Amino acid sequence: MAEIKLERVTKRFAGDTVAVNELDLDIEDGEFMVLVGPSGCGKTTALRMIAGLESVSEGEVRIGDKVVNDVPPKDRDIAMVFQNYALYPHMTVYDNMAFGLKLAKTEKGEIDERVQKAAQVLGLREFLDRKPRALSGGQRQRVAMGRAIVREPQAFLMDEPLSNLDAKLRVQMRSEIGRIQHDLEVTTVYVTHDQVEAMTMGDRVCVMKKGELQQVGTPTELFEKPVSLFVAGFIGSPSMNFFSSKLEESNGGYRLKLADHDIAIGDKTLSERPALKQYAGKEVIVGIRPQDFEDAEIASDAPKDARIKAKMDLVEAIGTETLVHFVVDAPVAMTDDMKELAADAGTDPQTFEERSKEGRNEFVATIDPRSKVKERSEAELVIDTNRFHFFDVETSQGIHGESNNHE
Amino acid sequence: MNKGFKTPAHAIGFYTVVLIFAFLTLFPLLWVLKMSLVSDTELFASPPTFWPESVTLKSLTAGKCPLVGGIKFPCPENFQTVFIDPIFRAGLANTLVIAGITTIICLTIGSMAAYALARIEFFARRPVLSLVLAISFFPAVAIIAPLFLQFQKAGLINTYWAVIIPDVLFALPLTVYLLVAYFRELPEDLEDAAKVDGANIWQAFFRVTVPLSIPGIVTTGLLTFIYAWNEFLFANTLTLDQQAQPATVVIPQFATTYTTDYGAQAAAALVLTLPLVILVLFFQRKIVSGLTAGATKG
Numbered sequence: 134m135a136e137i138k139l140e141r142v143t144k145r146f147a148g149d150t151v152a153v154n155e156l157d158l159d160i161e162d163g164e165f166m167v168l169v170g171p172s173g174c175g176k177t178t179a180l181r182m183i184a185g186l187e188s189v190s191e192g193e194v195r196i197g198d199k200v201v202n203d204v205p206p207k208d209r210d211i212a213m214v215f216q217n218y219a220l221y222p223h224m225t226v227y228d229n230m231a232f233g234l235k236l237a238k239t240e241k242g243e244i245d246e247r248v249q250k251a252a253q254v255l256g257l258r259e260f261l262d263r264k265p266r267a268l269s270g271g272q273r274q275r276v277a278m279g280r281a282i283v284r285e286p287q288a289f290l291m292d293e294p295l296s297n298l299d300a301k302l303r304v305q306m307r308s309e310i311g312r313i314q315h316d317l318e319v320t321t322v323y324v325t326h327d328q329v330e331a332m333t334m335g336d337r338v339c340v341m342k343k344g345e346l347q348q349v350g351t352p353t354e355l356f357e358k359p360v361s362l363f364v365a366g367f368i369g370s371p372s373m374n375f376f377s378s379k380l381e382e383s384n385g386g387y388r389l390k391l392a393d394h395d396i397a398i399g400d401k402t403l404s405e406r407p408a409l410k411q412y413a414g415k416e417v418i419v420g421i422r423p424q425d426f427e428d429a430e431i432a433s434d435a436p437k438d439a440r441i442k443a444k445m446d447l448v449e450a451i452g453t454e455t456l457v458h459f460v461v462d463a464p465v466a467m468t469d470d471m472k473e474l475a476a477d478a479g480t481d482p483q484t485f486e487e488r489s490k491e492g493r494n495e496f497v498a499t500i501d502p503r504s505k506v507k508e509r510s511e512a513e514l515v516i517d518t519n520r521f522h523f524f525d526v527e528t529s530q531g532i533h534g535e536s537n538n539h540e
Numbered sequence: 541m542n543k544g545f546k547t548p549a550h551a552i553g554f555y556t557v558v559l560i561f562a563f564l565t566l567f568p569l570l571w572v573l574k575m576s577l578v579s580d581t582e583l584f585a586s587p588p589t590f591w592p593e594s595v596t597l598k599s600l601t602a603g604k605c606p607l608v609g610g611i612k613f614p615c616p617e618n619f620q621t622v623f624i625d626p627i628f629r630a631g632l633a634n635t636l637v638i639a640g641i642t643t644i645i646c647l648t649i650g651s652m653a654a655y656a657l658a659r660i661e662f663f664a665r666r667p668v669l670s671l672v673l674a675i676s677f678f679p680a681v682a683i684i685a686p687l688f689l690q691f692q693k694a695g696l697i698n699t700y701w702a703v704i705i706p707d708v709l710f711a712l713p714l715t716v717y718l719l720v721a722y723f724r725e726l727p728e729d730l731e732d733a734a735k736v737d738g739a740n741i742w743q744a745f746f747r748v749t750v751p752l753s754i755p756g757i758v759t760t761g762l763l764t765f766i767y768a769w770n771e772f773l774f775a776n777t778l779t780l781d782q783q784a785q786p787a788t789v790v791i792p793q794f795a796t797t798y799t800t801d802y803g804a805q806a807a808a809a810l811v812l813t814l815p816l817v818i819l820v821l822f823f824q825r826k827i828v829s830g831l832t833a834g835a836t837k838g
Contacts (some may be wrong), residue, residue, distance in 0.1 A: 147661075186732050213736040218740040220731035223751045232747075233737035280737070290736075 135197035135287040136162045137183060142192035144178050144344075152178040154344040165311070167335030169325055170367070171477035174322045176342035177292055184290050184520040196287060207236075212281035214291040214297030218273045220265040226252075226276050227261040233284045238263040244283075251279040254313065271302045282313065289314065289321040295330065326532075328368050332356070341363045342473060362529040363470035365420050365458060365522055366479065371456065371497040373420045373522065375471065376463035379494050380523075382413040384505065388438070389419060391516075392462040399519030408532050409523055417532065418466055420522035422487060423456070428506055429513035439518045443496070448508045453513060454499045457514075462477060462492035470529040569813070575806035577620050583803055616808035621794070628808055630782040631790035635812070638700055638786055642768035646715045647761050649708075651753075654719030655745055659728070669720065677809055682704070684777050691778060702778035703786065705751040707771055711764045718763070722756030723749065754767035758823055768818055786810050 139162040144153040153175040160166045168176040181187035182194055185206035193200050199211055212233070220229050234244045236407055252258045257274040265273055274294060281289055294310070295303045311334050314321050323332055331338045340347040340355065340363070347362045352368075357363035358444040365373050378389040387398040387409065405410060429440055443459040465471065467489070472482040487496070498514060506512040523532040546550040575583060579594040582789060596617045615623070622628055657669060688697070696702045726749060734744040750757070772788040779785045787808070794804040 184732075184736055186735065205740070207738045207740055209736075211736060213733065215729045215733060217727065217729055219727065219733040221730060221733070221752075232734070236743060268752055280733075284737070285724040499584075 135506075136160060136164075136195075137166075137288060137320060137322065138193075138195040139183070140193040140195070142182060142194060143190045143520070144182060144187060144385065145176070145190040151344050153182070156341075156344075156346050158339060158346065158349065160320060160322060163320055163333060165314050165321045165323065165327060165336045167317070167323045167329055167331040168339045168341060169331035169338055170341035170347075171473065172326055173343070174341040176326075176341050178344075179341070180290050180292055180322055180324045183288075184211060184213050210287045212284045212286040212289055214277045214281050214289070214294040216293040216296055217519070218265075218277040218294075218297075220273055220276055220280075222265055225262050226257060226268070226279075227263055229265065229276055230279045230283050233280065237284075247283045247285070248279075254282070255279050263283075269320045270298055271306070274298060274306060278310065278313070279524075287320065289319050289323075291321065291323045293325055296325070296327070303330075310334065324489060329370055330450055332368065339365060342367075342470075353380055358531070358533065359522065360533075361470060362418060362420070362468060362524040362531070363473055365524070365531065366470070366474040369422055369424075370479070371423045371499065372474070373422050374460065374461075374494075374496040374498075374526075375418055375420050375465045376494055377416055377466045377526065378463070379418050380412050380415060382411070382418050387413065387490075389417075390463075391419075391441055393442075394441045395438055396441075396516065397436070397518060398521060399517075401519040402521050406523060406533050410521050412523070412532060414464070416526050418468070418471075418524040418526055418529075421496075421516060422495045422520065422522075423499045425517040425520045426457075426500055426516070427515045428500045428504035429515045430506075431501045431504060432515040435515040439516050440513055441516065442513050445506050445508055445510060445512050448506055450502060452502060455502050455504050455506075457498050457500060457512070459496050459512075461494045461496050463494045465489045465494055466526045468526065468529045494538070544694060546813040556829070572809055576810050577616050578803070579617075580803060606664045607700050616807070618803035619811070621801065621804040622807045622811055625794075627782045627785075627793065628787060628790050631785055631787035632812070633755045634779075634782075634784055635786035635788065638703050638707065638771075638775075638784075639765050639768035641700065642704050642711060643761050643765045645708050646711050646764045647702070647757060649756065650712055650715030651719055651750070652745075653712075654716045655723055655749065657716065658723035661729070672713045672716050676710065676717070676734070678710075680710060684773065687774075688777060692750075697778055698780040698784050700784050702784065703771070703775045704768075706778070707768045711767050714767075715764055717761050719753070719756060722753050722760075726752055751809045762820065762823055765819070767810075769816060771772075797802070 137158075139158040142153060142156045143151065144157075145151055156175075156179055157356055158166075159181075163462065168179060171174050178187055182189050183196070185201065185204060189202045194202055196211070221232065225233065230248045231244050234247065235267050239247075248261075249258070252261055257272065257275055257279060260268060260272060260276075265276065274297075277294065281291075285384060291310075295306050298306060307330060310323075323330075323334060332355075335352060337349060337351055338355055341347045344362050344381075348355060348364045350358075355364060355368045359368060364376070366375065376391060381388045381390075387403065388397055389398065427435075429435065441461070443461060445457050445459050447456075447458040449456040449458075463540060467482070467486045472484075475482045475485040500506070500514070523530065524530065525532060545554065552563045563670040574592045577592045577595045579596050580591075582592070582594045586812055591652050597615065657665060657672075683706075691702050696705070730748055730752065734748045735741075739747065770788060771786070775786045775789045779789065782790075791805050791808045791812070794808060
């Protein structure tokens with residue numbers, strides 16, 4: 134068991150590509166840290182540097198209190214679970230799990246004990262004599278986990294271990310990995326591009342973009358107080374809705390415009406974000422989480438200046454909640470973060486920008502499943518005006534307290 | 541019966557081409573077989589006979605052929621000539637030793653060199669690979685004379701090494717090139733997994749990479765072995781007598797100043813070819829693809 138520290142860690146590949154740029158990260162002993170970000174954000178490279186499979190260009194990687202920059206992977210006492218499992222195809226399940234222990238010249242009885250125990254925990258006892266090719270995807274994944282567990286290493290490193298499983302199995306393994314990690318209390322670094330995995334599994338989550346650290350925090354912190362537009366848009370499902378608006382001050386309160394609706398900002402937002410005052414009269418990017426909408430029929434006591442009307446393009450009732458998609462005539466400033474998010478969502482940034490300029494900003498809201506809104510008909514929605522998020526148009530940084538003031 | 545042919549015409553066309561190809565390939569071998577069986581009179585008959593007509597069998601006497609031991613059995617005359625010839629028997633043994641050692645050296649050096657070239661990214665990787673390939677195109681005749689002088693000074697003439705060294709030099713580039721291709725196809729994650737599991741580079745190589753490359757190594761080894769087995773040029777120049785001469789060099793010696801025993805030469809050629817055919821047929825079953833199935837996501 135050990136803590137892992139990255140200090141200004143940089144990885145440069147040939148041709149000056151910077152995969153990871155001055156990454157600072159403290160992972161506490163026994164912590165489950167998730168690295169998340171869109172593909173190409175450097176999360177896997179960061180993990181491979183911790184494993185020692187990738188050299189560190191600059192900065193220091195520490196495991197325990199030892200700088201391991203020049204320590205080969207075999208001497209780092211870590212175990213890794215690969216995206217494609219990387220099971221040794223010529224060995225049985227038993228030998229796959231025992232391989233590391235055999236290399237470490239562990240005593241035979243001890244090896245057998247540990248392998249049997251791990252097989253028990255993972256439900257692999259009856260498969261010990263099989264070769265990996267005779268196993269299903271889920272079973273292979275378990276063997277990969279087992280291979281990591283039996284080593285009793287200082288840290289687990291996992292590189293998108295669930296991305297090859299089907300949805301149902303993924304949810305099941307998600308909780309299983311979480312449980313195992315919790316029982317063993319082994320420091321774990323877990324890489325994923327799936328923000329749901331990140332939020333459900335991580336004690337803390339580290340969001341990365343283009344090789345740079347964006348924010349580290351508990352899932353709640355990331356969700357409630359994203360430091361940047363990118364984090365706000367990346368974390369949460371469905372993702373946050375954004376639009377640009379001028380922040381108007383009137384009668385000591387602040388208002389903003391969403392399409393042709395005049396919306397009053399809740400008092401709580403203001404007290405939580407003192408820095409917002411400096412943006413009076415200026416344009417800001419506003420974010421609303423889908424969860425902060427409600428059908429006006431259900432939240433009928435909401436004031437008039439917290440309501441918007443829109444035509445529902447698509448209504449998806451999924452039982453626990455209802456997703457409604459609608460278009461709002463509100464442009465959004467195309468910052469770098471916006472473009473990155475659009476790309477991650479699979480939208481061409483240019484298309485996204487054009488759509489936004491034409492005033493076709495697509496919003497998603499999750500509302501109460503009892504709602505009676507209909508597709509292709511007008512509906513009134515209520516916004517929780519105390520839960521707005523604000524971002525600087527220039528820097529994409531979140532507007533929070535004084536410390537976030539970039540002016 | 542329908543093996544994916546659209547119409548019977550397709551099938552007929554396919555098999556016709558296959559038969560023609562098989563006939564063209566096998567004809568020289570079959571002709572040599574015929575030559576080895578018939579009498580001298582038939583051998584020189586004009587017009588030549590197509591099917592062997594005068595197969596002469598002689599009883600191979602006990603003890604004369606160590607391969608057969610004490611049993612007496614009928615054997616075509618030419619084969620008997622070949623089997624009881626001590627120089628040819630020594631030649632076969634020499635061939636086996638030379639081809640075997642060449643293969644072992646090539647695989648040992650070649651696999652390690654190939655592993656390095658396949659896995660280590662360094663600036664000269666591509667030039668080195670090109671150079672390796674270029675060397676295999678080098679005309680052997682061009683270096684024979686200097687090699688003879690060098691080996692003479694080193695006292696290597698008429699030893700196994702006189703043949704093994706040039707054989708290795710010429711077989712190694714292909715060995716390296718083929719193995720680089722094989723190693724590159726192996727998922728690198730497997731070696732990474734081994735390293736994280738606590739293996740040093742040798743352990744990762746010998747316990748993960750090599751076992752998974754068996755089909756590639758067998759194929760490459762077989763090609764090297766066949767090359768060295770059939771090699772004539774170096775052996776003919778750099779060996780002098782039965783102490784080191786391989787069978788390929790011995791075969792033309794079934795001749796006197798005035799006559800050439802073509803029948804015996806044909807028989808000897810067949811005897812020399814047969815082990816290769818058996819070897820290839822045997823290993824064909826070992827060269828199974830899909831050995832890596834199950835390593836990664838499937």
